[in-house]
Structure formats: structure tokens, C-alpha cells
Amino acid sequence: MEVTGPGHDLDVQAIRKDFPILATQMNGKPLTYLDTAATSQKPQSVLDAMDHYYETSNANVHRAAYSLAEAATNALEGARAKVARFIGAGSANEVVFTKNATESLNLVAHAWGSKFLSQGDVVVLSQLEHHANIVPWHQLAASKGIELRWIPVGDDGRLDLTDLDALFDGAKMLAVTAMSNVTGTITPVTELAERAHAAGALVSVDACQYAPHLSLDVQTFGADFVSFSSHKMLGPTGIGVLWGRPEVLDATPPFMGGGGMILDVTMDGFTPAAVPQKFEAGTPAVAEAVGLGAAVDYLDALGMDQVRAHEVALNRYAIEMLTDRFGDSLTIHGPQEPEARGGVLSFALADIHPHDMSQVLNEHGVGVRPGHHCAKPLMRVLGVGATTRASWYVYNDTDDIDVLGDALADAKDFFGL
């Protein structure tokens, strides 16, 4: 069935042909992939771009004068430029390649935090955060004695901004997600950043779920750091992005030390290279950067506004169809409005435990994720130990959601609930 909505014209059938894995089977059933929030599938163009790099341009970057090495360097820097344009960065130098969003978020906490935070300083997080944006701050709390404060999540699954002024009072950093990987909640990043800045804090945004699904403009966000992973946005694993405001990146000391990140080294010490090389110690993931560049091209060709419209339409279809079908036995966590969330649906059905649920769904060829989704503080707020999470992207359509609905009905029967 075609999804339609205002301004919506993604041709999902054509898109699906670009993703070889979607033609495979799981447990004898056509694969119904509903786990993009964990990692996305990759189009042929991304796979080809990486192969092509290895077949034609592979050499180590930045360190040799022969033409092949220059081609490799150009491939890396070309990818950086594409990412910079994709997120509205002022210059490619504002884009640091890391290994994933987790490393980007750790870089902010450990490198920036090592210089700018000390005993008693306040960092504000939200209860929606992924462990990757919590644990590094807990580490700093343990090593430096910083204080963590939490923006609460209301019953509607949104951030409750009632006490924001008090939370921000004296804060040095706001570290907040732009979109929850559990509830799909899209947070008011621009407003949060304005208010945090007014209170004198810097702002680090976890855009790991946002960047793949909504048009991301770092200028509109108004944050100081923005982190995301390639593998959730059609690109390969092994590469992530940290965008930083130029003056903030300049002021932040290097994270890891090694080759590629220095201007000079003597027996007495070292001088770091300029941004972004300062943060890219060691041989970078060049083929992965090329793959990410191809993923950005693919998304650009679709248009991020179309991607978003498609996912809102799927949200609406899923929420309406599943509520219709399962009534009170279904609980959907997070905001109930399709527009207030990304393409992520965490739910509970009857009393079926998510682990059991996903086992039954597996028999139907449906891949969803059970568990705490690396957001245990949020699980405690929601009052559950785990949820079942289905998530969608450009290659999913309402047929996939129908298959999910049938599989859920089967699970209900099977467990006699």
C-alpha cells in the first residue's frame, strides 16, 4: 500500500530495490526489517562506493606525496565536505570524524570536560538520554565530582521544561538528545540551546537518531556540539561525526594522542594540529567516510523533507492501525501524535515480555528489538524493564507495518493473552 501525505512522494518500491538485503529471507519468510533505530540497512551505492575506493584509491591519507595517497586524502576530505553541507556546517573543518556517536559524545565529555569542568560544576542531561550520553558524564562525576541534573520526562513522553530555569542555574553544559531512540520524542533543541546559552552553559546535542530522519541544520539547532553515527543513516559502521562550533573546537584539547593529530612533537611535549585533525589521531576510516559520503548523497537525492513526511505518515498508519486492532491491550510509549516523534515505536502488548514478543516476531521474519535500548534511566521513568521497539525508514512501507500487526496478533494468540 502506498503511503500518502502532504508533499510526500517517496517511491518505496523503487527504494527497496537499492537495498540488496531487503530481498533476503529470515526464517523462511521475507525479511521485514523494523530495526533501523539500531542500525539502518545500506543501499548498493554505499557498498559500491566503498568497494570502488579500495579498488581505485586506497592508500594512507595525509602522509605521502604520491598521487594515490592524494586520491585517498581527497576521498576523505570530499566525504567531510559532503557531511558538512548535509548538516549546514559553516566549513568542512567543523566536521570531525570519529568511530561512532559514542566516541563523539565521549570526546565532548572527556576532552572538553577535562579542561572546562571541575569539582561541583553542573551538567544538565535529560531522562531521555542514551547511555552513550550518560555514562561519560557519570565518569566525570566520579573522577571530578561534577553534579548531574536531569530534565524530567512528562507523562506525555515529552521533556517537562517547567523547572528549566532552576535546572540551568549555574550549569556549564547541557547534554541532550534531539530525538529519543526509545520513545521517538523529538525535543525542542533550538529552544533548549537558547535557554542553556542564556544561562551560560554550552550545549552538546546527541543527534544520532535525528540526523538520519530529519533535515538537520546545525545553525538552527544553535548548539555547540552535535554528534551522530553513519550506520544509522544508510552509511557503514565504523565512522561517526562530531560537529563543533569552530571556536569551541579550537578551545577543546585533543581526546586521543598519536599520529595525524600533531603539528610537532619533541621530547618535551607536543603541539596539536589544527581542527579537525587535532581530534583524529591515527589512520582514519577512509573507506567508511567514503561510504558515509555516498549515504549522504542518497539521502540528499531523496530529500530529507520527503524522508520525514514518509516517516510521519508511517507513524500515523502504525499508531492508528495497531490501536484499532489491539485496543487497550496495547500501550504505545511516548508522544501519541505522529508529528511529535521520529519513526520509532516502543510498545507493550498485553503482558507479553518484549523478549518473548520478538522471538515470535522472528518466526514471521520480522526484526524488532526487545530490551532497554541502552536507556535504563528512561526505562525506570516509564516504569518498565524493557520495551519492544519497531522502527522504520525510507525502505519501509505500510505492508511492513501490516506484517508487524499480524505477527503481534499471532503472539497474543500464542501466549493465550
Next chain:
Amino acid sequence: MSGLEDLYREIILDHYRSPRNRGELAVPPAHRTDGFNPLCGDEIVVYLELDDASKGEGATVTGIKIAGQGCSISQSSASMMSAAVSGKTVAEVRDLTKAFKAMMSIHEEGLEGEPSGEEPVEAPAGDLPLGDLEALRGVVKFPVRIKCATLSWNTLAQNLDETLAG
């Protein structure tokens, strides 16, 4: 869905829907141990009371209660375990644990007596009758679920060690 019926035998679902020995015991005299499955967030709490910890391996389980939350496999395994170890000595509980884990194809004794060219999964479950617990045998075919089945047993083993250590 024959595969699923292997996993979710009727007796498992029965223990899941009506768990035995569910609840808490006063601490002390009981000892409480929390077990976590970090992968899925399941959490099992084992309350255990021995008649006299100074008897060591000869002490008898006089009380066991299970709390926490988890999937049907972890919950039913905990329920069956609680029924199976009540009234047993510590030594018997350890043997039963070993037999259960052997059924889950986990052999903690290491490599000694390694069978050559034999099917490792079908290792004998010792000479102890596992009773209802046999129903969990199907879990072996679903490797990611083995941790669900063994969570309560590992928590119990830790509890025993802590209790005996005083």
C-alpha cells in the same frame, strides 16, 4: 511455528503465568542477591534462607523466594528452580545447578575430558533428574535465550557463595 513450540513448552508457560515461590523473605535471616541480564534488562532477585550456614555444603535450603521481572524463559526457569531446590542441601543444589547448566550446554569444568568428535551440545545432564526443568531443554536451540534460562541459576549460585561466606 514448530520451533516456537519447542521453546515455549506448556509447562514453561504454566510456570510463567503462575510462578511458584514468588515474593520476598525478611533479610536477615534470608540473604538477597540481585541478578541482571545486561542485554535485555531482565532482573531476578533471589531470597535464600539456609537452616544453618555454618554447616557449609551440608546446610539445607529452608526458604527461597523469587522477585524481579523478565521474560517467560527467565521467569519460568526461576520458578522451577525455586521449586526444585527447596529442602535440598547446598551440595545438592550445586549438583542440580551443574546438571541444569550442562543441559544448557554450559560446562564450567573447562576442557578436561573433552570429547573428541562428539556432539558437545548433547552432553549428559548428569545423573540428577531435572524433572520439570527438562522442559527448558528446547532453549539450547535458541542461543540468545540461554542467558535468560541461566540468569536465576547464576544468581542463586552467587547467593549461596555470599551466604556461606557470611
